[in-house]
Amino acid sequence: MxxxxxxxxxxxxxxxxxxxxxxxxxxxxxxxxxxxxxxxxxxxxxxxxxxxxxxxxxxxxxxxxxxxxxxxxxxxxxxxxxxxxxxxxxxxxxxxxxxxxxxxxxxxxxxxxxxxxxxxxxxxxxxxxxxxxxxxxxxxxxxxxxxxxxxxxxxxxxxxxxxxxxxxxxxxxxxxVDLGTVDIKAVFKELISAQSDRVSLDDANVVIACGRGVKDKSGFELVEKLADVFGAAVGSTRALVENGIAEPSLQVGQTGKVVSPDLYIAVGISGAVQHTAGMSNSKVIVAINKDEEAPIFSLSDYGLVGDLFDIVPKLTEAVKELKAN
Ligand SMILES: Cc1cc2nc3c(=O)[nH]c(=O)nc-3n(C[C@H](O)[C@H](O)[C@H](O)COP(=O)(O)OP(=O)(O)OC[C@H]3O[C@@H](n4cnc5c(N)ncnc54)[C@H](O)[C@@H]3O)c2cc1C
Missing domain, CATH: 3.40.50.620 (HUPs)
Structure with missing residues (x-):
């Protein structure tokens, strides 16, 4: 070599x-x-x-x-x-x-x-x-x-x-190195992309991802608040993208992005292989799910079994308090 x-x-x-x-x-x-x-x-x-x-x-x-x-x-x-x-x-x-x-x-x-x-x-x-x-x-x-x-x-x-x-x-x-003359066959016209001030999924150390368990936009916003206190990127399963709750650019998985943050928190996500294909390389995985049999737990380092609408606000407050001290 x-x-x-x-x-x-x-x-x-x-x-x-x-x-x-x-x-x-x-x-x-x-x-x-x-x-x-x-x-x-x-x-x-x-x-x-x-x-x-x-x-x-x-x-x-x-x-x-x-x-x-x-x-x-x-x-x-x-x-x-x-x-x-x-x-x-x-x-x-x-x-x-x-x-x-x-x-x-x-x-x-x-x-x-x-x-x-x-x-x-x-x-x-x-x-x-x-x-x-x-x-x-x-x-x-x-x-x-x-x-x-x-x-x-x-x-x-x-x-x-x-x-x-x-x-x-x-x-x-x-x-x-000089690029020289390029025989361009297509020209750039316009980039249409989602605008966000949040840290991008590609570079985030912490990703908090939502699944169908968050139900609707207000459930999604609950998770966004948790992401804010962590300074984390927000991810999503395809289920939420398909029903218009999350932007397509947030999808993690086989047909979305592959991420490998230090911490991945999966909220209301079952753990379908098409999703885990995009996050299983994360260093520490935490799952919040009300179904203790959900496949995501077999991949997780820490699991919280319970209702996300109960857990996420408490977790948000706890992290806020920890950061304030
Ligand atoms: C070709 C192909 C490609 C695909 N590519 C992707 C991809 O790139 N990314 C992707 O994510 N999916 C992909 N999918 C879809 C994938 O198969 C799953 O359908 C999808 O990941 C399921 O998303 P989910 O976990 O949000 O929903 P569900 O499987 O419906 O799981 C929802 C979970 O939320 C839990 N829950 C519900 N309510 C609460 C509550 N109140 N508190 C706590 N937990 C709760 C439930 O117990 C459940 O485990 C693909 C599918 C196909 C066929």
Whole structure:
């Protein structure tokens, strides 16, 4: 193994937590295999933020800055990353899974003639071979795969690895790569998205998620109050999204977001596999449910059996009091 390249993910010029998870694992793999570790970040004005990548043991950082990265389009990402992959010539490329990565990765794999595998949860290196594990069918099964291709590009499922502490004494070379002219086939028109001042699900340390048990909008707001005292993100099951109580962007699960916070509190959620596929990597799981047989309890570290309309306000007051003292 010669070189590992990590593609950093960022939003609003801030590197996402999932990047540090992938970098930490990539560094372990690089050290164990005697490979070097490099990173690339693309953005509108990302040079300053890019320096943070060095704190995870990267020996070189590539930056690709262009106003085209302000609003996501796949072509500039594919072109920019192909240029960096050609310059860096890695054996293995790792990138945290995200909506945009799901969109551009097949194009990048085609453009670089690589072996591409999406949404991996474990990676190991054996000589020239890259071995991976990949959860399937709402994480009920795991597929093991191996590639000895010259270039292997993997997207990594959020929460699969722990991020190590950043070592701020570390620094490295930063090379700016020119994106050049991009043959754009589609233009950005408008982004229509839910607006919220709340912490985003992707980066939250605490997620409080509601299920059908909250019944209606006022039950949902009760849980939002609990989230406020925690400074947490609010998540939801698909049941609440389908009946219009929660925004689609809050859905956690197989067809929603995959999250891995330090604390996940599931309120009035039964624990269907399609939901747990999106949260089972959370560090500590607490469930509040009136049915002691609810499957979510088998996954939980702590369970509160009872009526959420009784428990949630009490918990909110208790956390408020604790924070005040
Ligand atoms: C292809 C496919 C993809 C899917 N993708 C997703 C996905 O991404 N995410 C997702 O979440 N779901 C997904 N689903 C739906 C999933 O199968 C479940 O239907 C859904 O997760 C159930 O949501 P729930 O737990 O809120 O509701 P329910 O299963 O109805 O559970 C409600 C729970 O609330 C409890 N409860 C009720 N009242 C109270 C109370 N007063 N106090 C305390 N507890 C109470 C009940 O005991 C129950 O356990 C998908 C389904 C399919 C077929």
């Amino acid at each position: 010669s070189k590992i390249l990590v593609i950093a993910d960022q939003k609003d010029n801030k590197i996402k937590k999932s990047t540090f998870e992938v970098l930490s694992e990539a560094k372990k793999l690089a050290d164990a295999s005697g490979s070097s570790l490099e990173a690339v970040i693309l953005g509108e004005a990302i040079a300053q933020e890019a320096k943070v990548l060095a704190h995870y043991g990267v020996s070189k950082i590539y930056t690709v800055e262009n106003s085209m990265f302000k609003n996501y389009l796949n072509r500039p990402f594919i072109d920019g990353l192909k240029k960096v992959i050609d310059a860096s010539s890695p054996k293995l490329v790792m990138v945290p899974t995200s909506e945009s990565v799901k969109d551009y990765l097949p194009g990048l794999v085609g453009a670089t003639n690589a072996c591409g595998i999406m949404d991996c949860s474990a990676v190991s290196l054996d000589g020239g071979k890259v071995q991976i594990e990949r959860p399937l069918m709402a994480a009920k099964a795991v597929s093991k795969m191996e590639s000895s291709d010259d270039l292997v590009i993997l997207s990594i499922r959020s929460g699969s690895f722990d991020a190590v502490e950043a070592d701020t004494s570390l620094s490295c070379d930063i090379e700016s």
